[in-house]
Amino acid sequence: MYSSTRLAKRLPGALKHQRTLATQSYASLVDLGKKHVTKGLGRQIEGVMTKGEGSYVTFGDGRRMLDFTTGIGVTNLGHCHPKVSAAAAKQCTEIVHAQCSLAFHEPYLQLIERLLPVMPDSSLDSFFFWNSGSEAIEAAIKTARTVTGKQNIIAMQGGYHGRTYGAMAVTKSKTVYSEGFHPLMPGVFSIPYPYWHQLGVDPSTDAATLTSMCLNQLNLILLQQSAPRDTAAILIEPFLGEGGYVQAPPEFLRGVREICDAHGILLIVDEVQSGFGRTGKMFNIEYSGVRPDILTCAKGLANGFPLSGVVSRRELTDQLKPGSMGGTYAGNAVACAAAVAVADAFKEERILENVQARSTELLAALNALKAKPALSSAILDVRGTGLMVAVEFASPTGTGPYDTFTDASVPKGLAARVAKRCHEKGMLILTTSVYEVIRFIPPLNVSQADLAKGVQIFAEAVEEVVREG
Ligand SMILES: Cc1ncc(COP(=O)(O)O)c(C=O)c1O
Numbered sequence: 001m002y003s004s005t006r007l008a009k010r011l012p013g014a015l016k017h018q019r020t021l022a023t024q025s026y027a028s029l030v031d032l033g034k035k036h037v038t039k040g041l042g043r044q045i046e047g048v049m050t051k052g053e054g055s056y057v058t059f060g061d062g063r064r065m066l067d068f069t070t071g072i073g074v075t076n077l078g079h080c081h082p083k084v085s086a087a088a089a090k091q092c093t094e095i096v097h098a099q100c101s102l103a104f105h106e107p108y109l110q111l112i113e114r115l116l117p118v119m120p121d122s123s124l125d126s127f128f129f130w131n132s133g134s135e136a137i138e139a140a141i142k143t144a145r146t147v148t149g150k151q152n153i154i155a156m157q158g159g160y161h162g163r164t165y166g167a168m169a170v171t172k173s174k175t176v177y178s179e180g181f182h183p184l185m186p187g188v189f190s191i192p193y194p195y196w197h198q199l200g201v202d203p204s205t206d207a208a209t210l211t212s213m214c215l216n217q218l219n220l221i222l223l224q225q226s227a228p229r230d231t232a233a234i235l236i237e238p239f240l241g242e243g244g245y246v247q248a249p250p251e252f253l254r255g256v257r258e259i260c261d262a263h264g265i266l267l268i269v270d271e272v273q274s275g276f277g278r279t280g281k282m283f284n285i286e287y288s289g290v291r292p293d294i295l296t297c298a299k300g301l302a303n304g305f306p307l308s309g310v311v312s313r314r315e316l317t318d319q320l321k322p323g324s325m326g327g328t329y330a331g332n333a334v335a336c337a338a339a340v341a342v343a344d345a346f347k348e349e350r351i352l353e354n355v356q357a358r359s360t361e362l363l364a365a366l367n368a369l370k371a372k373p374a375l376s377s378a379i380l381d382v383r384g385t386g387l388m389v390a391v392e393f394a395s396p397t398g399t400g401p402y403d404t405f406t407d408a409s410v411p412k413g414l415a416a417r418v419a420k421r422c423h424e425k426g427m428l429i430l431t432t433s434v435y436e437v438i439r440f441i442p443p444l445n446v447s448q449a450d451l452a453k454g455v456q457i458f459a460e461a462v463e464e465v466v467r468e469g
Helices: 005-008 024-038 082-094 106-118 131-150 167-169 207-224 249-261 333-348 351-370 415-426 448-468
Strands: 049-053 056-059 062-065 126-130 151-154 188-191 231-238 267-271 294-297 306-313 378-387 389-392 430-432 437-440
Touching: 005 106, 024 306, 062 151, 062 448, 106 126, 106 333, 126 131, 131 294, 131 437, 188 207, 188 437, 231 249, 231 294, 249 294, 249 430, 267 306, 333 351, 351 389, 351 415, 351 448, 389 415, 415 448, 437 448
Parallel strands: 151 188, 151 231, 231 267, 267 294
Antiparallel strands: 049 056, 056 062, 126 306, 294 306, 378 389, 389 437, 430 437
16 A cells, blocks of 8 residues: 555545555655646546446545446446456457448447347437547537538537537537637527526426426527528437436427427437436436437446447438548447447346436435435435436525525535535545536446445535535
8 A cells, every 4th residue: 555644644534445556656646647637637536546346446545435426427337347347358359449440340230239229219220339428429410410401509508518629519518618719610509408597497396387498498599590491400418417417307308309390400319428227217318208310328338438329310321421420449349349248237237227226215315315404405406317316505606696596594615515525535426517516426236335325425524514604
């Protein structure tokens, strides 16, 4: 173990684990990172992660932490799932780089075989695998533009789709992603997401009201800013991720589909974060029964290996010119082999059943916390589907003078402070959105005991921070 008791002492609740980086002292390695890793990369906590096992991550200084971030919704079957790692290791001995524009490779095709039966609509039968979610969004936009012959994309306020130029242009969750990088890709418009806080209505506002407010804005956009004959696609996360962890009401999604159908507009459903079992079904869009024209997925697809998918129907993708899609590493064989193992594990280990059971426990525990008199004004909302769950706190200042959810009696910056306290107590957890929101993204196979442990850490953190004021 490193001679880093100083660091470990600063984290009293953290569990200790024996782990050694032989060549360098831990502190000097951290210093090297601080000095030489670009400042453009944000970081939640100080440290070097050296090992991941199931729901836990170990740092080089001995800290072993419960990981309720899953690396932002990626290691959905836990870190280094034995079957996934074994499949990847085996593929490494067969062929690593079987370039997708040279010929097919086996794991690519096996993955399509696994995915075809679980697609949310049987029309989704044409696959292109890439590396990241952002790249999948780029490909989806390109496809929509070329097959419709139209240019404009209508995105959602609060939506997050990535940091490359096209994806950045349709990202509307925080200005940090585009500030200083303009001009962005043109032809992008946005409407509000059916999220009470964005709309300035009460958290208990019913789905029908949220739906009609937002569909009204969509119709207005089509009348005032982007005519249907210029609008290629509407792009939506059915469960808003980076924008605040909000489930879109099924009736809203169905309304968007109807508007798309009425005007010859394609519907791009971004399931990069919500897909692959995260919300208790293979894809979140299944809750609404809506058919996407193009679906993007990534993250949990390969449990940590870089892989994304753009899925559409042959009728559309047959219009793409060969060579218009591609990429050196697109659909890497090792990543695809890992994804095949993920798909098999979903069935063999009854992952979706665990998501439903743990989700009920998590939401019940968080709602019980919200019901405590000492916390009732601090916690505004508990929400989520499956294991994509959020707690939204009140704020004394909100996002500005027109934010209707300010409460002077509540401490400032609750979400970031609670997240930091959870880190100190040995649990990794993330905030999200421009509001005071903490998101729970535990592994989909998290045990009942680890879930309860995470909830307890969170509850203690909230109670302490609110008490301290
Ligand atoms: C819904 C959604 N779309 C796209 C992306 C971009 O994916 P990536 O970071 O792999 O480029 C993300 C990443 O968080 C996401 O949550």
